[in-house]
Each structure stands twice: as structure tokens, then as C-alpha cells.
Amino acid sequence: MQLMDEILENSLIARLACGFPRSPLQRNRLQETDAELLALPGSESILALTTDWVVEEIESGLYDDPYLIGWMTVIVNASDLAAVGAAPLGILLNENLPQDAAPDFVAQLQDGIRDACAAAGLYVLGGDTNVSPRLEMGGTAVGLVEGAPPLTRIGCRPGDYVLGSGPFGGGSGFAFVQFVLRPRGAQVDFSFQPKPRLQEGQLLRRFASCCMDTSDGLLATLDQLMRLNSVGFDIDCTAETLVDPATLALSGSAHIPTWLALAAHHGEFELVFTVPPERLDSLRREAAAIGWEPPLLGRVVQKPRISLSLDHQTFTLDMGLVRNLFVECEGDIETYFKGLLQMDSALKEGVNRHDE
């Protein structure tokens, strides 16, 4: 797992987990799935469990609207269930609330939770509430995988198609608005409210060779899949297919290179997945039946690389550098943003240009 450990976050997780024995019932190894998979004694079903917190997003001011904070507390967890193809059961909530939280603020927080749960088909099962100097929200979602095996991050092969559950970039577009434009007084109307993709995930269990959610952005997700599967990804659709319209417009008006919206650390909680060629047509038929048209992004290739064709140029991206940059900046958004622009310049100077 040399390739995996090049990513600072991966090596931290590996270090924290290494002292613990694995359950004989656990059906996934470290990093193989978005949610943990547990065989249920006395049953054919597999339990899917995931826990995710919204801490840094609140602390940094990225999420400052209580309704959005509540919504995202559910979505970050629902998205992991979607990526293993589980049917949603419920969620346990953890709310660390400041002593002086205004009743209206708490009410909006609860509204966001309630609406996201309804959209995802999750029930609030219980939780734990603490008094805390700062607001922190988290949850643990539980789902069930019956019948076909769960989706995992492992299994794509060269020649497979790469698809998404929707266009990408909205997570970073929103971060750009929150961190760069709004502090400078710009009045920007930019909506960020990721949809749960549980229905899509359950359908994908019969078609996809691997799947992962883009909680850290599309390119970081592809980079992780590259390291796990020892394959590469050639992404070569149109910018209109790949990037959501609002983010594309923003990238144009603010003169920010479009690929950075796919590379930056805050994702949009869509699914990215691969499908063997022989299953593509039947997937599309069944997807159409639930009103879903997953965009086709590119292909899986043998060589471990991320190649992106965008704005009439093809780049090979070293996403390891981009991902570690975020950790190295220790949450300093200004430094991170400057670092990303420097990477773009280096790329444009041909340092990393893909030799065709």
C-alpha cells in the first residue's frame, strides 16, 4: 500500500487503525468502502455503518447557515451509505451545542436535519447531545444491503466506463464563494445543497465495478480509486457534462481555471463509479426508469494516472500533491488557494503536461 500512504490522510488513518484487530464479521478492509460492512449473524444481509462529522466546515465558516449545517450533517453520512448501495435505515445524531445557542438557530438546524432525513429515507433513531463551547455536528448512519453484494471502491478494470451521479465542482464552487467572494463583499447567489443519492447507489449495485462518493471532490476521489485499484482514469467529456452550470459560470466570471473546482478539497457528495462496457446499456435503461441520466465522464486505463481533458487541453494531474497541500496548509484557506493557483501555473507551463 505504498501508493496509498503517499497521501497524508491515508497514512494517518492507517496509523490510528493499525493497533486494532478486525472483526471476523467485517466484510471490508481499511479504505475499501465508503461505509463499514458487517455480516449480520443469523442473516444473509450486510449491515452498512458510517460515521462522519461536520467540524472543520463549521469552524472555518464554510457552513454558516444553520439549515445547511443540519442538512449536511445528514448528507455526509447518507452519501457513504449511497456509495455502498445500502438501503437507508436510520441515523444517530451527535449535537454539541453552545450553551447560548439561540432557539431559532437550533430550530433551523433541526429543520435541515429533518428535511435531509426525509430526502434520504433516513429516520433519526436517537443521539447524544453535549454542551460545547463551539457548535459541532455529527452522525452515524446505518443501512442494510440485501441481495446483490455491496458496492466497494475496488474492482474497476481498464476499459470500464467512468460515470457520475451528477455534475461536479459545486462543493468547491461554494467554498470559493464563501471564502473568497463573500468576504470581499460580492453579492453572489450560489446554491449548495447536495442531494442524497441512495436510490442511485442501490441501483448501481448490479452494474458498477467500483463506486465512491466525492466528499473530497472529484479528482481526489479518482486519485484514491487509482491508488486502490492500480489503474488510471482518462476524463475527456465536455466541461458542460463534467461541471455543474453555476460553478462553470463562476469559473468563467472569476477567471479561475475550471479544473481547480474539481481538484479542491470540498466536494459535492455525488457518486463517481465505473461500469464494464457490456453493462452500460442496461444501466442506462434502468437509470432512465428512475428519471436519472448519469453523465459519462471517461474511461479506466491501465497506467496509474489522472488525465483530464478540459478547455481544449489535456493534463496529467499529480493529485497526490493537491491532496497533501490541503493537509499541509493546516486549514489556512488563503495559503491553500494560493497553492492551488501555483499548481495551475506549473501545470500550464507544461511541467506536468501530458505527453501524447
Place this chain on the structure above:
Amino acid sequence: MQLMDEILENSLIARLACGFPRSPLQRNRLQETDAELLALPGSESILALTTDWVVEEIESGLYDDPYLIGWMTVIVNASDLAAVGAAPLGILLNENLPQDAAPDFVAQLQDGIRDACAAAGLYVLGGDTNVSPRLEMGGTAVGLVEGAPPLTRIGCRPGDYVLGSGPFGGGSGFAFVQFVLRPRGAQVDFSFQPKPRLQEGQLLRRFASCCMDTSDGLLATLDQLMRLNSVGFDIDCTAETLVDPATLALSGSAHIPTWLALAAHHGEFELVFTVPPERLDSLRREAAAIGWEPPLLGRVVQKPRISLSLDHQTFTLDMGLVRNLFVECEGDIETYFKGLLQMDSALKEGVNRHDE
């Protein structure tokens, strides 16, 4: 639930939960169980889920030893599984670690987690790690209830015996050492490392009419059971049976009334449970077979009251006042401790003396 809402913590939980619909699969209502119970589709088994965090205990300095923090992160969750009689499956961990956490500190934290998991029969299934300005630890434990119905907090009747999984008071004894004695330079050797009680909980499913863990201390637990069941509890065993030896010795040497060790907010994560008279002998036989002698504490009575016979006196305790005092002090330990001593004086002056 008028009686329940007199307790500030209960009314906060009711307020936060009231906007959410309940899952048709959920087998417990609010406050009826220590862990959430979920019927598994396509199975006779019930899933037990619980989430609990160690936040205030770290923030206040009550837990300052990393091994203990790790140990307790597991135990607070394992204890809730024990109180519903679930077999342990696993735990998801949430670790919010400061950027500058020393490697040795983190290693001891992980040692405490690993040892507590081994003691409880829980496997670490996965988790979520965040960088945080302060250390916060939490988890979500999952267990399975097969066969006999789960234990709940509901069902005791007048005449039932009250028993414990072990002696009580150690949680508050430890808090007294940490908050009062050690800051004054006293060298006190006081061990606090609650045992998981999962084996006992599973056995109790066939005998107990209700069960709850003493995470908030024995008397607060009995008070909650009183409100939920509309019964009372007469506790009239010897101090040696009721209180653990180290806490009893501490209470003597520091001249602190013994009942305060059972009333204060920090518990010892034992189980308190009730058993109908006709089942007492068979429980004791089966308990002895696993090397366990649950102490007999008293009886369930019709009148909703907590009556405690200790130090040759019998008191009727208004635990609502004691429980709300903790919330009202907003974490100010000095004020809380003074308030408790004032309550003791009022009690000794006969304000609340039990009329026999």
C-alpha cells in the same frame, strides 16, 4: 410525561427529538432504553445502537489521562449495549485530535481504546478523524439482541427487588479526587476504570423487569426509573454493600456524606436493575455460574419516591433538585459541590426527612 420533563436534560432531549418522525422499525420510544432498538428487516433479531461522547469530561479535566480517555470512550457506549442486554458487535470511533497531539499521547489513547474493546468484546469497525483545537472523543456502538426480548427501562413493579451489577459511588469518588483533592496537592491513590457489563446484561434479559446503567450515578438513575415507571425505590442495604470500598474510605477520611457519592453527576457505569421475587433465586444461581454476585440493594415500592437508608438514617431524596443543580451550575464544579453540601445540610435539618 410531566414527571419526566421536570428534569432539564429530559426536556432538552424531548425538545430536540420532537420534530423527527420515528422509524416504523424502531422498537423503543424516547427514554425507554439505554440504546436504540431497531427491528432488522428479514430477521428476528433486533439491532442495538448507541452513541455517546466524552466531551465535558475531557474539557473539565475530569479525564486527563489519555489511557483512561480511550478506555472511557469505549465503555460509555459498551455500557448502553449492556443495559439492553445486547451481544457486542463493534464500535465506530470519532476522534477529534488537536493538530499538535503528541504521538505518545495518541498511542496511549489508542491503547485505552484497544484494551476496553477487548474487555467488552467489541471490534473497532471504523470511524472518523478530524483535526480540532481540543481533544474530543466519541463512538457509536452496535450490538445484536437475539432470542429473548431486550432489556428496557420500563417494567418494574412494586415488590420487585433492586440489584446492582456491582457497588456504586466510584464515579463521584473519582470526580472528588480529581476536582477537589488533587488540586489541593493531596496524594491520593484512587483507581477509576469501569468494567464493561455486557455478559451480565445478556444474562439479565431473562430475569430483570427493568435495567439502566448508572452513567449519571446511582440515585439519578433510580430517579429516572422512578419517573418512567411511576414507582418508588427503597434502598436499605449496608453502606458496604452499596458503596465501593475506596469511595467509602474517601467519604470517611474527607468527611463527605456518603450519599453524595451516589447522588453526584458522574457515575461508574454499573447496571442497576429490578427482579421480580419469583425470579431472584434462579438469577442468583445463573449469576454465580459466571462468577458474579449482584448485590441486593432494596425494593420497588408503589409511592414514587427515592428513599435511602444509610448511616443509620433514612432520607427521602428529591433527586430532581440534585439533577437540575448540575445543569444549572453550567459546569462550574465549585458551585456544584457547594450546592450538594447545602442540600445535605437541608436534608440533615430534616427539611426533606422521610416521615415514617
